Amino acid sequence: MQKPFAKWFLLVLIVVSFANLAAAQGLGTSGSSSDAASSADRLAKLEQQAADAKSSADNAWMLISSALVLMMTGPGLALFYGGLVRKKNVLATMMQSFAMMAIVTVLWALVEYSLAFGAGNSFIGGLHNLFLRGVGAQPDPDYAATIPLQTFMVYQLMFAVITPALITGAFAERMKFSAMALFMILWSLLVYAPMAHMVWGKGGLLNASLGGRFPTLDFAGGTVVHITSGVSALVCAIYLGRRLGYPEEPMPPHSVVLSFMGACLLWVGWFGFNAGSALNAGSLATSAFVATHFAAAAAALGWALAEWVRNGKPSVLGGISGAVAGLVAITPAAGFVGPMPALVIGAIAGVFCYTMVAKVKARLGYDDSLDAFGVHGAGGTIGALLTGVFASSVVNPIFKNSQGVALPSGLIEGNSHQMLNQLVGIVIAWGLAIVGTLVILKVVDLAVGLRVSDDHEVQGLDLSQHGEEGYYWEASAS
């Protein structure tokens, strides 16, 4: 009884299906144009979604990178420097880094961003982006096509924060807080903003990716950040003079433990600094990340081994100082070199910076308290030169001919002319840093005076400048 019913049911089903199919085909032939339109719509929608997805991915990485670079200043650099000074100056030293996080941020919002990245002439940006006017969700394809310009702005801000903070190592333990603050405001406007504009800004004289007159390869700030800060640091150290009692009185670091934590935070933060400088989350970011890490490791070994040979022991402070020196040296090269050249650059930087800090400084007699010049000035310069040697068009085809074919990047690939461009970038960074810093120091000296009084220096800057102590260990406090 059930079998015939099933047969009939199947038959009906087949007939209905055929009828449906015929109807659908009939519809298809009659409405083909509207169907094409809808598939074009869908394609456009899909493309938009793909672009949005890439944009979101890039933006996520750039926001994380921005946070990582801020972490380099506080707590990274604050701990690194704070541990190297004497106990009585620990808070004042950390405060100098922290103050940059506040002061430069406000300055950046009001005027500095516009001077660095606004459209302007070859040397400095204009005032079009004053108060961050026009800096919103819309990307600027000249800088980074897939992230909001506001992300680019805040990422670059973190570089503007750490660069002056690096200088504070040179005049640690003897500069007035008021003088330091005034100096840094003027330095940010007169040295950092023009240098950033020349290397990275639209129309900048040294900009390699936007057709500058002397295309200097500086991926993440070897010239902009490290040469300017390191050389300015040297000028500050010489202008202010030595700390009272230097070099007869022993001034060992009061806590290498703090410095160790700071250096390791710097190492991690540097991934944001260098890999983030790809300005997207693509394979170039990976390449820069790898080069950064390898250079740091090789430089830590280089410095520690040099010490081991000279003093018989590899020190912790030597190892971490070497890592920072390697990170400095790889900064301009990070997005242009492969892993093996990164190891070479790191190893050279480790030994070179050790020599600068342990030998050259002692011979010349200046008191660069925390070796801002020996690490950042020297490491940045050697890094900028080695970038010209090792830059590879396979890693990053930055120079192209009119047909879009990649041209050789560095000396080893046969572009010997690049060494000249690197040299121009280095000379401009040194020159701007020396002249700018001298003028600013003179002005600040006349306005408020640079150094604390001898009494205050002996007492320590924590008490004399801030009225507090880093370690309150007296029995009465319990």
Added chain:
Amino acid sequence: MTKVEAVIQTSRLDAVKTALQDIGVEGMTVIEVRGHGLQKGHTEFYRGREYTVDLLPKIKMEMVLPDDLVEKAVQAIAGAARTGKIGDGKIFLSRIDDAIRIRNDERGETAL
């Protein structure tokens, strides 16, 4: 009454303390100090700069004892603190005129 002052290696503090408690010494004051006698210091290097550290961390123990306990205490300290190397430290003995317990004005050996 005799004051016993012993400067010892920091690493021997627990052994000396136990040895003193074993012979019935009931109170002591321990201070972390720096100093050197015959033992020379050492050198440290920070970024290539050499620092000579000649004052080394030591432990100074002070206790005032009734006279019958002094010789036993000296032997206990010397026995527990000795490693046989330069830097083991010294023990100083000096007479004490009087002692006063702040809580109840007891004086002399009863105040110890």
